[in-house]
Amino acid sequence: MKTYRFGVLGAGNMGTAIVEGAVRAGLFPPAQALLFNRSAEKREKNREKGFAVTGDYTEVYTACDTVVLGVKPQNFDEILPVLSGCRCEKPLVVSIAAGITFAKIERALGADTPVVRVMPNTPLMLGEGAAQLVKNAAATQEQLDAVRALFDTMGATAVFDEESMLNEVIPYAGSAPAYIYAFADAMVRSAVQHGVPEADALRMFCQTMIGSAKMLLRGDRTPAELIGAVCSPGGTTVEAMKVLESRGLYDILAEACDNCIARAYELGK
Numbered sequence: 001m002k003t004y005r006f007g008v009l010g011a012g013n014m015g016t017a018i019v020e021g022a023v024r025a026g027l028f029p030p031a032q033a034l035l036f037n038r039s040a041e042k043r044e045k046n047r048e049k050g051f052a053v054t055g056d057y058t059e060v061y062t063a064c065d066t067v068v069l070g071v072k073p074q075n076f077d078e079i080l081p082v083l084s085g086c087r088c089e090k091p092l093v094v095s096i097a098a099g100i101t102f103a104k105i106e107r108a109l110g111a112d113t114p115v116v117r118v119m120p121n122t123p124l125m126l127g128e129g130a131a132q133l134v135k136n137a138a139a140t141q142e143q144l145d146a147v148r149a150l151f152d153t154m155g156a157t158a159v160f161d162e163e164s165m166l167n168e169v170i171p172y173a174g175s176a177p178a179y180i181y182a183f184a185d186a187m188v189r190s191a192v193q194h195g196v197p198e199a200d201a202l203r204m205f206c207q208t209m210i211g212s213a214k215m216l217l218r219g220d221r222t223p224a225e226l227i228g229a230v231c232s233p234g235g236t237t238v239e240a241m242k243v244l245e246s247r248g249l250y251d252i253l254a255e256a257c258d259n260c261i262a263r264a265y266e267l268g269k
């Protein structure tokens, strides 16, 4: 048992959302979590929330049972060599970085370091996230279960055996909120062009996204069947669907997802 139950190395958007979610779920009190920030101002803000704070990220690695690596993939080449010099009992490492492989982490920290890679998304801030997980050989099933239980408190989770799946899933949950916001933005812009007040358009479209997602999650009808149920023959919807199909919406999305995944593999090199 180390000084702190939980630590975040890189308490930015995601790292902070994860530790705050865990505290909200009652997994541990904030005083049992140590947060690293480079900025003194952010450390002070986190201290005011009751977290332990540090400006030395090696302390997070040495003093915490579980350490979330919440830095950008591009920062791993800087932080891993520093952490490799830490002499301590190995923490359970939770990496949320896109593309960064077990091999890269293990080369620096040792193959005996338990690591769980997680690909979360920002809606976990509202308890509506979707996170995918995979463990390395050194991590036990209990450790994987514990990390999954943490993310279960913030939304849906899925576990994979193959590490490569953590890259393959990125466009469909980790990155997907951005694509959904782009879709919403385009719809609201169109609505405004047609005289619909922006706030009403956004509220109505968001409710429609929630309702449509719930219809899909019932699982009793395929997306094609649900589309068919909206498209009255000779009606309005079908005219829009013709444009989406003829302009290649499905191909555009497939290409976007391919590029997103390819970038994850590049980041891992």
Ligand SMILES: NC(=O)C1=CN([C@@H]2O[C@H](COP(=O)(O)OP(=O)(O)OC[C@H]3O[C@@H](n4cnc5c(N)ncnc54)[C@H](O)[C@@H]3O)[C@@H](O)[C@H]2O)C=CC1
Pocket (backbone or CB within 6 Å): 009, 010, 011, 012, 013, 014, 015, 037, 038, 057, 070, 071, 072, 073, 075, 078, 079, 096, 097, 098, 119, 120, 121, 122, 174, 175
């Ligand atoms: N934002 C998102 O929607 C998602 C992000 N991720 C992953 O989460 C990770 C963090 O992303 P965000 O929270 O969005 O980024 P962010 O920029 O909000 O947070 C990164 C944190 O790392 C710290 N940092 C930066 N350089 C550092 C260095 N050299 N040494 C120590 N700390 C350093 C920053 O001060 C900041 O606190 C990334 O690896 C990303 O791939 C995964 C899924 C979704």
Ligand SMILES: O=C(O)[C@@H]1CCC=N1
Pocket (backbone or CB within 6 Å): 098, 170, 174, 175
């Ligand atoms: O854009 C990124 O690289 C990260 C990973 C998934 C969402 N944000």
